[in-house]
Amino acid sequence: MARWVLPVVLVAMIATAVGALVARQIYAEPETSPSVVLPSDHPLPPGEQPGDPTVAGTSDAAEHPLYETVRALLQTYFDAINNRRYDQWRTVVTKNLAKISPEKWRADFGSTKDGSIVVRRIENGPVNTARVLLSFTSVQDLEHAPYELPEKCIHWRLVLPFTVEDGTWKLDTGVTNLASQHEACEVP
Template identity: 55%
Template structure:
């Protein structure tokens, strides 16, 4: 009887150890074989509302997004499109700019007008805040950015060297590619001096 009792005392700890080891092994396997597609979205930015020192304006040249924007399924498409758009303006490359906008926008902004409008412009601190998709392959992108320009090239209603813009860019699919479109949402941006 003593021998059977001792055997029973060892069975429960052995079963407990086996259960714990099995659970630990399954957790380890789950971590090792986790699906890479479940990786978190790119790190979002928390835009600063504070002014940039004059020497740092207009700020970073890469397009960034808030958490709301980076979680949208179109974010990477929008980010790449806007990066090309702003790189074209900053690089004074009209041909590159044409690849980012609809035919109507190109028609309304011939190269001579474009070069005159952006001759001294340098854009930065570009942050996408929100992306909204609409009907019939359309979308709207809310963003903020800073432009530096000669005062003579600034808008007539705000003749300053540094402007903080809050805009909504309409987008549309043209030739199976997303492009920045014209229209009333992009025609009246909010802007203020830096």
């Protein structure tokens, strides 16, 4: 009679452990990342533009293996623009893009503040490249606005190219970032 007791006890222990693991998965609180947002079509009121300068992403973007790398690069990129830190900006862009002189860069971004920054999608390109669909809002003096849209507040939607340079992901130049969509912020 003692022969069958040990196997039964072992099976019961294993079943209990498996049941506990399954219950933990079912009843666990879902993990949420503070950098994941739901897209919104409701812009902020004018006095609150450009919005939070923290780079966030949609759940679609956050599922991509490059998301945290891209998010960190973009955070540094936008922080550099918002804080007028040319040297910081150069650390996250390719050598080709970094050819912009400090004077030209400051002339382009001299009063710009960016916020409401959302990585909407990340797609792999050819080897060591990726494209990132991004939206954000910028506020700036009219002299720093694009010549085709001289507005103080602009909503942007564009695709930015990323590439590996010297073993590190960097924001690159290319035709994708030339095809941006932008519109003036709504004024109530």
